[in-house]
Amino acid sequence: xxxxxxxxxxxxxxxxxxxxxxxxxxxxxxxxxxxxxxxxxxxxxxxxxxxxxxxxxxxxxxxxxxxxxxxxxxxxxx
Numbered sequence: 001x002x003x004x005x006x007x008x009x010x011x012x013x014x015x016x017x018x019x020x021x022x023x024x025x026x027x028x029x030x031x032x033x034x035x036x037x038x039x040x041x042x043x044x045x046x047x048x049x050x051x052x053x054x055x056x057x058x059x060x061x062x063x064x065x066x067x068x069x070x071x072x073x074x075x076x077x078x
Contacts, residue, residue: 032067035060039069 035053042048050060 032063035063036067036069039064 035049038052039046039049042052046060046064047057050057053060055063
């Protein structure tokens with residue numbers, strides 16, 4: 001099975017795949033990591049993070065809820 005086939009065969013698309021020492025992740029995981037990095041840089045201020053990301057605050061809130069981010073902390077729960 002070649003690498004693209006392995007990528008397509010991932011059950012939920014979230015498992016990282018290593019290819020020649022490079023971590024390959026889904027676009028959603030790239031987005032999640034970037035959003036959390038920006039949120040952390042803003043000291044957890046979701047309004048500021050949404051502005052920097054070019055998102056409506058409600059859109060940011062929905063994404064964070066989907067990713068299981070605690071309201072008091074920009075870090076992921078558990």
